[in-house]
Amino acid sequence: MSAPLHVTLTVNGETLSRLIEPRETLADFLRRDLGLTGTHTGCEMGVCGACLVLLDGVPVHACLIFAVQAAGANIATVEGLTESAAVTDLQRAFHERNALQCGFCTPGMLIAAQGLLDRTPMPSRAEIRDALSGNYCRCTGYEAIVDAIETVARKRAAGEAAPRFAEEPA
Amino acid sequence: MNAPLGSLDRPNSYIGRAVTRPNAKRLLVGRGRYVTDLTLPRMLHAAFLRSPYAHARIASIDAEAARAMPGVRLVATGADLAKLCAPWVGTLDHFTGMKSAPQWPLPLEEVLWSGQAVVAVVADTRAQAEDAVEAVLVAFEELPVVADIDAAREAGANRAAAGIEDNLCFRSRLDTGGIDAIFAGAAHVVEEEFHFGRHTAVTLEPRAILADWDASEGKLTVHHATQTPYQFQDLYSRHYGIPEASVRVIAPDIGGSFGMKLHVYHEDMAVIGLSLLCRRPVKYVADRMESFVSDIHARDHRVRARMAVDAGGTILAMDVDDVTAIGAFSAYPRTSAVEGNQVIRLMGAPYGFRNYRAELAVVFQNKVQTSQYRAVGHPIACTVTERLIDMAAVRAGLDPAAMREKNLIPDDAYPCSSPTGYRFEALSHQASLAKLKALMDYDGLRAEQAALRARGVYRGIGLAAFVEISNPSPAFYGIGGARISAQDGATLSITPSGEVRCLISVTEQGQGTETIIGQIVADQLGVAREKVRVVTGDTETTPHGGATWACRGAGIGGETALQAARRLRDNVLALAAAILQARPGDLDLRDGLIVDALSGAERIRLAEVARIAYFRSDTLPPDASAQLSITHHYAPQGYPFAFTNGIQGCHVELDVETGLVKILKHWVVEDCGRIINPLLVDEQVRGGVVQGLGAAFFEECRYDAGGQLTNGSLADYLVPMAGEMPDIVVGHIETPTADTALGAKGCGEAGTAAAAAAALNAVNDAMAPFGASIAQIPMTPARLLKSFGKI
């Protein structure tokens, strides 16, 4: 009785219905069924943070939720947050500060940062590092990421908006 | 300070500028294309049954039930794949006497480590493949496990693998002579036994490969998360008997590599065969649990070392015995002996002493294979040397910084050689130390340390100077018979619209290779950076080359791009001169315009030259040659390696009751020669430091006596995370190599080379008031508490 179930959920603002095998994680569903490969899987057990998505507005591990559990939920991935320009300033700050190298952790970092700034608009550097305690990056050494998030916190506090990241020149 | 190659004021002067990475934007918006993301029509998924035993004979395999499982397309054993794939042996000819047992994609009779893949299952989905793996029945006959490095070398010891006569893979000796007498007569001798834990790379994207055999064309296309696509094109071609030109290896976006993704892995070789057998695309992504038991490990050295010093603190000699355990066979094609070889050759490299003796033993045991991982051998040589120097400084009554000032090779003493045979062109140890002391406020920190100690706060300051190997010549692998190129190639074209395409053999894993190549090409051609498109990572489109390892991207890849751009520029100006009826020498290319070299006045747009060349060649003078594409190769000549140098400082606070260490701050001054992009160099250094600090405090593959890895998950193998890592101050000295026009050397391993050494010295400095010391990394709370006698 592990037949696929009809599941309706909202992903990046679009409500969709799919047949989903119960054992498929939300991460695999997003990546495989919807082609939203910006959500990465680095450990599949909730310790690396590469698969973070927003579920009803807060960061969660997409590898620690079966997609069927997300029925009725509202999911936002890095693709959707890019489209809606919600994390444009973070993307720009990461780019300017070179706060990414291989980029595999980056979508998770952006979502962790967004979650942090929603709760704590002006975090200290120690608070930023603490908020990233579940996000592993092997490349950068973290400092540039902390710098970028700190920059965005200041800019958001000052009410500075950023233009859409994707259309900005490199 | 950043020495420009030319004037930074002219248009398109990009070399030396901190510019952002154009290719990072797609990664930021979720449009990265990693092998893990790729899907091909009719693609299948592989999973592997793995040995639970560290050493065993395969008694029987029963795949009947598994073959009948839903979605299963193929179950393959070692015998099935051995019919297709020739075995490999991981030795190099110039490592005399080296031996290793031959390897097949899947074992035929004997498993050599716990976690080795034994049976492959190919199914429609990964979950189905994993279901079927559970249904394969394998019976093993357990064999004696070789785990201990000393027991392994005893006469008559059990062998780690059947195909070798004993457990000594390789040994090497260096001796400048008279060492015993020097030690006997020295004013001070310090000695220590060091232990370096096994680490592994833990790239965030695990190993991933997607092989697609097209029988109709006889063509193999492999999407492979690797640093070295050409090396794998060669290997897949030769081991599977497919013509080289019919093998295409594509390395798209790669989620971290650090040396780990340039070795042959049994599963990867198997996946090629699985695609051949299924005649469909087959994908395999190591999951994290598999990564820990199949990615190469590194380090795992026990070093007994001593240093002789005269009464004034001048180093007289070092004497080193290094034993390293590498797994049951040597990795292919780069071997598992390079690390040990570099350990004994890099010992004491920053210092001017002339007398040296070293013995290296590379030993087989039933664990995961070890091989090259970021800063191969450097952290071990650096830690041993730098700790002994601190110990000697105490005996000589010198401050650690003063001890180094006394013994570092003077900046005006180059060129010179190390007692181990390395030739140094020009290094800057003294300038680096002076700069580091200023950056740290070294004297201020010492004063603060003394004041805090009086209040029961134990801080420590550690220094570690280093030499890094970069830009290896064919003396590294080619001489040993390995088909690993020391040269790189670039194809550079002006497009019909006057833009530039650069297809180059160095590859990108996020360090910014494409960015610096674009900077160099734009700079040398005189066009805007936005007009240059750099393409890497595809053997079908880019010329053959060594690709990215040993910090060769900037030094060798960059020089290749520079020389190619200069040649293309000459072609452009010759053509423009023909069109303009001018002399090429009177023209220059600036900002996409051909200008009068003296006045700067515009003569013709580059786009117009290209338009004429491609579409109106009928209007060109008869002797004009419109060569707007060129291919150029460059290999290092002159020095066999471009050595770099630097020094690091680490500041820690030790909680003497818990054994926890807070890393307060870390400093690096490094000299990688010409800096092409300071933004990228600084972050390479920071990332490298954090990998070194991870090794110093957290990372270790722990094994039990039966050869079982006991912490093989990302929850149990502790990688460095943001909360425990410090801010890192980076400074530079620039001593460009004169071997190239560009003058760049490597910078990717500098951070990792000395971070653990600086940290170990800092912790020992913090413990000094208690008379305690530690000579083992990682410095875990348990080890630190033991060193204090608290537990």
Add this chain to the structure above:
Amino acid sequence: MVTNLDGNAAREFGALKARAFDYIRPATVAEALAAFAEAEGDASYIAGGQSLVPALALRLQAPARLIDIGHIAALRGIAVEDGWLRLGALTRHVEAHDHPLIAAHAPLLALAAPHVAHPAIRNRGTLGGSVALADPASEFPAMMLAMEAEIEIAGPAGTRRVPAETFFQDLYQTALEPGELLAALHIPVAQPEHRCAFDEIARRRGDYALVGCGIRLALPRDRVEEARIAFLAVGPTPMRARAAETALAGARLDADAIARAQAALAQDLDPPEDSEVPPAMRLHLSRVLLGRLLGRLRGQIAEAA
């Protein structure tokens, strides 16, 4: 399946995709219990799933049915009634961190919450799930002991309340019978004379602690009337340090009393054998941590006086 020649099965590697299961999302507790009964024991409840999903992915557990209790309204809610704070089982870790009623009435939960894993785990993980799993290294189960909480259990025979003291029985073993559901946590509200402290020693932020400790002292005037001390990661279950509590009872919170409490821990704790963290080290760290926490409380009291 892998075996040796004697037919003994060995551990297997490599799975990170769960075995197939069927999925049911009941709307009420009664439906959930019925769904479990129907599966004849081969089922698991899932709420936040932050511990269960990895276990399923690794195929360490493989129930035929997963019953998602995450949408049962009766398992939600945070309220104070008759001197008790009731936390529905689905209360998320992040609420322990943020909710004003929890801060006011169960301060140990609020103090412990920032140490529980990482922010994204706390957004999803539930208090009920954490207590039901009863990981001896987890923060919330130990705090149940320190706070004298009672655990509300729903089962086929109705609901019952079990004191935390008897709820935690052995390694991952609790008073929950197969098929029973943890419905709510009941915590006696903090009293004005309560002084609470929590901390833990971990190698990295969010890691399982080497040792952790929560303390609730009843300190109406200058003497400790009652001490409740609970440790995590030092035994097969969350551990109360009764001998240390006794050492403090009736005493002034001075250096002598703190030293007596530290010494008494040898009678209280039974750290597990562990090649990386030997028992003697956990005992040592427990003493250090207890001393620091009591010292911190002593400092707060002195400041308030």
